[in-house]
Amino acid sequence: MLRGELVVLRARLEADVPILEDELHGDVVGTSRSSGRPWWPLSPGAEASRYRITEPSDKEARFSVVELATDTLAGAAVLNEIDTYGRSANIGLMLRPAFRGKGFGTDIVRVLCDYAFTVLGLHRVAMDTLADNHAMISAARKAGFTQEGVLREAAWTLGTFQDLVQFGRLADNA
Amino acid sequence: MTGGLHGNLVRLRARHEADVPILDTELHGDVAGNARGSRRPWRPMSPGAQASMNRVAEPTDRAAPFSVVTLGDDELAGEAALWGINTLGRSAHIGMALRPAYRGKGLGTDVVRVLCHYGFTVLGLHRIQIDTLTDNHAMIRAAERAGFQREVIHRQTVWVMGEFLDELILGLLAREWTP
Amino acid sequence: MTGGLVLLRARIESDVPVLETQLHDDVAGDARSTGVAWRPMSPGSQASMDRVTEPTDRAAPFSVLTLAEDTLAGVAVLWDISWQNRSGHVGLDLLPGFRGNGLGTDVVRVLCHYGFVVLGLHRIQIDTLTDNHAMIRVAQRVGFQHEAVHRRAAWVMGEFLDEVVLGLLAREWNP
Numbered sequence: 001m002l003r004g005e006l007v008v009l010r011a012r013l014e015a016d017v018p019i020l021e022d023e024l025h026g027d028v029v030g031t032s033r034s035s036g037r038p039w040w041p042l043s044p045g046a047e048a049s050r051y052r053i054t055e056p057s058d059k060e061a062r063f064s065v066v067e068l069a070t071d072t073l074a075g076a077a078v079l080n081e082i083d084t085y086g087r088s089a090n091i092g093l094m095l096r097p098a099f100r101g102k103g104f105g106t107d108i109v110r111v112l113c114d115y116a117f118t119v120l121g122l123h124r125v126a127m128d129t130l131a132d133n134h135a136m137i138s139a140a141r142k143a144g145f146t147q148e149g150v151l152r153e154a155a156w157t158l159g160t161f162q163d164l165v166q167f168g169r170l171a172d173n174a
Numbered sequence: 175m176t177g178g179l180h181g182n183l184v185r186l187r188a189r190h191e192a193d194v195p196i197l198d199t200e201l202h203g204d205v206a207g208n209a210r211g212s213r214r215p216w217r218p219m220s221p222g223a224q225a226s227m228n229r230v231a232e233p234t235d236r237a238a239p240f241s242v243v244t245l246g247d248d249e250l251a252g253e254a255a256l257w258g259i260n261t262l263g264r265s266a267h268i269g270m271a272l273r274p275a276y277r278g279k280g281l282g283t284d285v286v287r288v289l290c291h292y293g294f295t296v297l298g299l300h301r302i303q304i305d306t307l308t309d310n311h312a313m314i315r316a317a318e319r320a321g322f323q324r325e326v327i328h329r330q331t332v333w334v335m336g337e338f339l340d341e342l343i344l345g346l347l348a349r350e351w352t353p
Numbered sequence: 354m355t356g357g358l359v360l361l362r363a364r365i366e367s368d369v370p371v372l373e374t375q376l377h378d379d380v381a382g383d384a385r386s387t388g389v390a391w392r393p394m395s396p397g398s399q400a401s402m403d404r405v406t407e408p409t410d411r412a413a414p415f416s417v418l419t420l421a422e423d424t425l426a427g428v429a430v431l432w433d434i435s436w437q438n439r440s441g442h443v444g445l446d447l448l449p450g451f452r453g454n455g456l457g458t459d460v461v462r463v464l465c466h467y468g469f470v471v472l473g474l475h476r477i478q479i480d481t482l483t484d485n486h487a488m489i490r491v492a493q494r495v496g497f498q499h500e501a502v503h504r505r506a507a508w509v510m511g512e513f514l515d516e517v518v519l520g521l522l523a524r525e526w527n528p
Contacts, residue, residue, distance in 0.1 A: 036260075084436035085214060085472070086332060086333050087338075088331055124338070149327060150325060151343065154265060156263045156264060156300075161301070168331070205354055205467075205471060215410070215471065215472050217408040217409075218361070218413055218414065223363075223407055225407050336469070
């Protein structure tokens with residue numbers, strides 16, 4: 001379990017899955033904006049679910065986010081595209097609607113960086129988001145990320161091609 | 175033989191078995207060059223290995239691997255691919271490696287143009303990008319000649335022979351492309 | 354990959370029978386180097402340590418050739434590669450006719466270049482028997498430090514022998 005100031009990141013539990021699939025995957029707009037894949041109806045227990053329980057892997061670490069104050073499930077976070085040779089990884093996160101706007105995003109990004117740099121010994125962490133996702137952009141900046149550029153019209157999102165802003169943070173000793 | 179996609183200097187056709195040992199030897203066998211072009215550690219690879227990036231493979235929706243041959247004498251000049259094809263985002267990446275003897279002759283620019291034609295016209299893509307090291311001036315020049323714009327620098331993201339190097343992302347949109 | 358005296362390349366099919374005959378069939382030599390009980394093995398066996406395999410992330414097996422004559426001289430491997438700890442182990446076995454010529458030192462240097470520079474490892478280790486003076490001398494020439502003796506750790510032809518561990522860190526390495 002990884003502890004931040006506002007949230008705890010722990011392994012996925014069976015009880016999390018239906019909540020995350022309903023509130024996060026069930027949000028067609030939010031999922032289309034964050035996943036880079038076409039939204040698709042998913043039956044409970046589907047293999048394709050981003051929120052199902054998986055065995056630990058060297059390529060991806062899936063977490064459930066829990067609010068520290070109330071011990072309530074607040075969302076999902078992932079360190080994925082872990083590359084042990086290039087010593088880099090990518091951050092993704094999505095919060096349940098009731099837990100947005102509370103500064104959890106920044107806390108989650110900080111905790112995932114700490115995991116990546118200290119526990120895994122990585123050299124670089126990246127994240128990207130749509131150019132109009134101000135909450136995510138602010139979380140990245142507050143967590144010490146540098147904006148490295150914009151991929152123009154790289155994400156098909158609900159009928160239009162949107163720009164993707166790319167961020168990177170290097171390990172402190174880099 | 176004339177099948178495939180034609181540029182001014184090169185033709186892009188499917189991989190043939192006879193290409194594989196040449197590409198494995200001249201491209202994979204160059205450890206430093208391979209480290210610059212690949213995001214995976216170089217490993218010794220025996221002839222015929224399934225792990226060869228250059229082997230003959232069945233077509234997929236995710237990648238279109240080509241062999242590059244010169245138009246005049248029909249000699250194998252290297253390999254090129256449209257990879258990471260994303261049908262939702264209608265985007266893809268260009269990858270390319272020329273045999274040492276075929277570098278510095280303008281073939282790269284021609285290969286990029288032919289792959290853009292394939293991506294934009296044949297596949298109907300909206301966006302094509304090139305990911306390359308910031309010191310790969312030949313590739314950057316070929317990309318900019320074809321109209322690609324510099325978009326992102328991923329700092330220290332590629333491990334190459336003892337150090338982390340920066341990677342430059344260049345992008346071209348279908349409406350900006352002039353064949 | 355080339356050193357001053359040797360070339361390290363991927364295994365090819367024609368290497369296999371030579372290696373099996375000259376390395377595996379030497380029962381006493383095999384017992385000293387493999388850590389696995391010697392067993393009779395037919396040509397082409399899947400159990401052969403010297404067969405042609407697909408590349409993996411855990412081990413990089415090479416055939417060693419002399420630069421001068423382009424002749425097969427033995428095997429070399431970076432094995433037990435750990436991406437978490439960024440470490441690997443050197444393994445080396447030369448054909449009888451190629452020992453005592455300084456090839457071993459060159460092979461270890463080339464494997465260190467592969468491990469430290471190409472793969473970005475942090476530490477490389479050599480495990481050998483305490484009476485394998487040739488291997489220990491090679492390791493020390495390249496800069497490996499004596500770190501540990503595993504007492505009576507290897508069963509070799511009727512007795513337990515001591516094993517020595519030598520280690521080299523990337524920052525100590527002089528190419």
